[in-house]
Every structure is written in C-alpha cells, then in structure tokens.
Amino acid sequence: MLSDKWIIDRTPTKRFPFYTRGNAADVLADPVSPLGWTFCWESGIVIGCRDGFVTFGVFDEDDYGTPPETFGCFGGYFYNSLMQARLMGVRMPGASPEAIDAAYFDDRPDVPLYVAEPWHESPRHAEKLAETQAYIMSAVTHQPVEDQHAIALEIRRNRPDLSKLSNEELVARARTMQPHLVAMFEQHAWASLGASFGPGGILAIAEEHGRAEDGVRMIGAVGNVDSANIATQLWDLSRIVRSDASLTKLFDESFGKGTINSETAQAMMSKIAGTKFATALQTFMIDHGSRAPNEWDPAASSYESKPVLAFIQIDRLRYQDDSADPHKAHERNAAERERLYNEFMELLSGDPETSGAFAASYASSGVWQATRERCKSNNIAAIHEVRVCFDEIGRRMVAAGYLAATEQIYMLVEAEIEQYLSDPASFKGVLAERFVDHQALAQLDPPYIIGMDVPPLSQWKRRDNSAAEMVKVGDVLKGVACSAGEYTGTARIILDPFDPSGLEAGDILVTLNTDPSWTPLFLASGAVVVNLGAVGSHASIVSRELGIPCVASVADATKKIPDGANITVNGSTGTITINSL
Structure with a gap:
C-alpha cells in the first residue's frame, strides 16, 4: 500500500x-x-x-x-x-x-x-x-557539446551484443554511462542557462519598440534543433509510405485491424526488410531511437525498444498532405526570421550600442537554443544505453520466473542491484508491491x-x-505567448502522443505538456495549447521551429476547454478565445 x-x-x-x-x-x-x-x-x-x-x-x-x-x-x-x-x-x-x-x-x-x-x-x-x-x-560553437555528441553516437554504434553479456556485465556497462551523464549534464546546465540570454535580449529590444510579436518570431526557426528533427525524419518516412502503394497497403491492413501492438509492428518489420523505408527507419533508430515519452527515465519505452511507437506516428503523418512539410515550414520561417532581423538592424542603425546588443542576441539565440537541444539528445542517448542493459536483465528475470513483467526491474534502487542479482527470488514480492505503488503515484x-x-x-x-470550471462561449483564457501568430480551429484534448485518434489535420492540439515524443503531432496541428510550460519549453521551441501559434501555461486548459470546441489561439498575446462549444 x-x-x-x-x-x-x-x-x-x-x-x-x-x-x-x-x-x-x-x-x-x-x-x-x-x-x-x-x-x-x-x-x-x-x-x-x-x-x-x-x-x-x-x-x-x-x-x-x-x-x-x-x-x-x-x-x-x-x-x-x-x-x-x-x-x-x-x-x-x-x-x-x-x-x-x-x-x-x-x-x-x-x-x-x-x-x-x-x-x-x-x-x-x-x-x-x-x-x-x-x-x-560571442555565439561561438560550444565544442564540448559537439564532442559529447560524437561520443554518444560512438557508444551507440559500438554497442555489444547484450544477449551475450552476463547480468553483472550488463550492470557494469550501464555504470559506464554514469560518468557520461555527469559530464553531459554539466554541459546541459550551461546550455539551458545560456539559451535564455539571446532570446531575452531579442524580446526586450522588440518590446521596447512595440513589436513583441516580432520578437517571438525571431527566437524561432533557428534550424538544426534535434527535437524538431525527430518530426522531420518521421515526416520523411511518412512520405515514403504515402508514395509507395505496397507500403500504403501494409499500413492500411496493419492499422485497419484495430489497436496495433508490438507483435503487429514486428510483423511489419519483417515485411519491409530490404526496402528504402527499412533503410530510412534504421537511420531514424540510430539518430533518435533513444527518444521516448518520459525519456529521462530508463524505465520508459523508446522508439528503439518499442518500434510500434514510430509506426503509430508514421501512420498518423501519412494522411497529411504536403502543405504540412516541415522542411518547407522551416524555410519559410527562417526567411521571415532573417527578414525581421534585417528590418530591426535598419531600425536600430542610429543606435550602435543597441544594434550591437541586438545582433549579438540574435546570433547567440540561434547557437545556444540548438546547443541546448543537442545536449538533451546526448543525455538521452546515455540514458538509453542504461535502458537497454536493464531491459535485457528484466527479460531474463521474467523468463526465470523472478519478475511478472520486465518493467519491474526498475523498481529496484541502485544500492540493491548486487544483492538482487545474487538472490532475485527474495525481491519478487517487494518489487511487485513497489510496481503497484508506482502505478498509484501516476494517479496523483x-x-x-x-x-x-x-x-x-x-x-x-x-x-x-481534480475538477476545473468549464469555459463558456466568449471566455478568454490567458497564458504565456510562446510562438507568434493567430489560428482558429477545433480543440482536441490529447493526453497520449501515441493515441491521437481524435486529432485531424488542422486541429488545435491541447494537452498537459509535451516532450520530443509529441513533436510529430505538431505537424498535424494548426496551433498548440499546453497547461504547463514557458518560452523555453519543448512545446514553445518546436512550435516556433514549425511556425505555428503556441500558448503555454494555460492553467487546467485540458479540463476547462471541452474537446471539439472552436477556439482562437493567439500566440502573440498569449490568449485563447472560446468561439463555440
């Protein structure tokens, strides 16, 4: 209990x-x-x-x-x-x-x-x-992060055959990731702090000139943002499916049978072997297979450990027409960002001090926002290597009868690992009880x-x-303006990125908060509203990269806004207007 x-x-x-x-x-x-x-x-x-x-x-x-x-x-x-x-x-x-x-x-x-x-x-x-x-x-490339990115890729490429390692060797390999996490998160702290400087300068100067909305536009579309690249690669995979009749038929048949599961995904994997799609999917798994919902916890499933997650999102994206192409969206938004920058530099030309500060803020914003997301990728890659080691141990313990489910291995604390490996039977009841308690925590x-x-x-x-008063027609909810623009459409309350069945092209995604596993849904959305977050949160960053309005920190939005309501999202003022219910 x-x-x-x-x-x-x-x-x-x-x-x-x-x-x-x-x-x-x-x-x-x-x-x-x-x-x-x-x-x-x-x-x-x-x-x-x-x-x-x-x-x-x-x-x-x-x-x-x-x-x-x-x-x-x-x-x-x-x-x-x-x-x-x-x-x-x-x-x-x-x-x-x-x-x-x-x-x-x-x-x-x-x-x-x-x-x-x-x-x-x-x-x-x-x-x-x-x-x-x-x-x-100074906006120079922060080399430690790029060096760590190379290390993360090397660790993944050189992963041994885990099935041939003993349990003790698996734990030892997982422990080699801990020093990497110390070093990588030291840089992540730098990047997280540093990524606020440039945007802060841009927003302050833009607001001084009565152009706060343009300030928000200029801190997006920086390019080479790892979390946005997840959606881009999944989009490219969806285009392969959309243009191939045999792949389209395979997806139609697989998803037409109802809820897709890991067994269905495995069958799909065997049928696509040797195809262009399979090669592109393997590249995606190398680049982003470590990513997942709740990805900072090794207990969470990832794209690699549970490929069905990728298939679900590819299936959703294949119905999108090319107007949602993230490559084109980035080109448009980057061009607009550059246009606004040049316009502001002309506006500030008579004030060398302010124009110099603005130019430095603009350059720093691009470098450090991308650096922050790369730092995140590096850390997640190291956590994923811990995941695959303990997943392997968990599967073995299930096969031996010591665990009821692989996930129960994560109910251990680190100090118990060696004792567990020497006497797993003594932990069976304890881990099962903790697993039930852990599920109960998720209900709080x-x-x-x-x-x-x-x-x-x-x-x-x-x-x-937890209840919240539902909105009425004409109500205006207030949040934080995180990605400029205004959009009117149908609100869809989505709480699981891998169960977006109600979300149609052009709908407004309303959810609690997002992480990189949500990114593909942004391609199907006209705007994004999240209960939690700020200018530097995931939903805000990706919305700016794709050029769609986003309002964050709208308290209890998922409870106040009914699914299907027609709403207007103003990402410049941070308001949500309820048009009809």
Missing part, C-alpha cells in the same frame, strides 16, 4: 526550500522509477547539474548539500529548484529573479516571491557570470509548488478528482 512518502522522495533544505513543476513536466511528466532516479539521476545528472551551475559561475560547490539540491523528487515526480535558478538572476549583472521566473517557469500566482538572504549577493560570482555571459553572447495530481512542509501523499489530489 502506498505510504505518505515514496522511497526516493527528497526533503527540502533551508537553502533550497521551494521546488516547482514549472518546466519540469517537460522533463519527466510521469513519476520516475526508483532505479531511474537513483542510477541515472542521483549518480549522474544531479551531480552534473551541480557541476554545471558551479562552472557557469552561479554557485560554489559547498553551497550545495549532500546530495546536491539541484532537483527535487516528491511523490516520484520531478521538480525544479526555484532557488537554484533564481540565484543566477540575483548574481548575474543586469538580471533578476523575476526575469528568471519568466524565462523558465510558468506564469502562475502560486509561485512564491523571491526572498533575499545575506548569502545570495556575491560580487565574486557576478564577475564570473559576466565572463560567462560574454562567452555565451502533483502540487505545482512544494515547500519545506511537503504534504503527505495521502493529501495529494487525485487526477480523476
């Missing part, structure tokens, strides 16, 4: 008292597995995040406790530390905690105000941050803010009991 505190939950400390789900649901929407948190996060990512904030110039290492309070985990849900981000606003010359909140977290009234403490101000850190800022604004509605007094899990609201 689920207790009031989950086995991996943390306790807030005095220095880091508040945590938020803002910009956290993009990372881990669902409760993280015990093994995922202890093996990949506490032994890798958490340490790397600390190192990143230290080398960036925000903190000293001893500002953190043990373990470092870089992130929170409550009820199994992932949380961001408000103080960790806000300290950059305090110590960065020209910044503020409020500006950091606006850049990274949702616009919510329940976010506690920043309260200054004596240890926060630090001229020494301000000096270091000024040096870092100058480097970020995590508080948006967690403070020093963490509410016991028995007091958390359940998702099925």
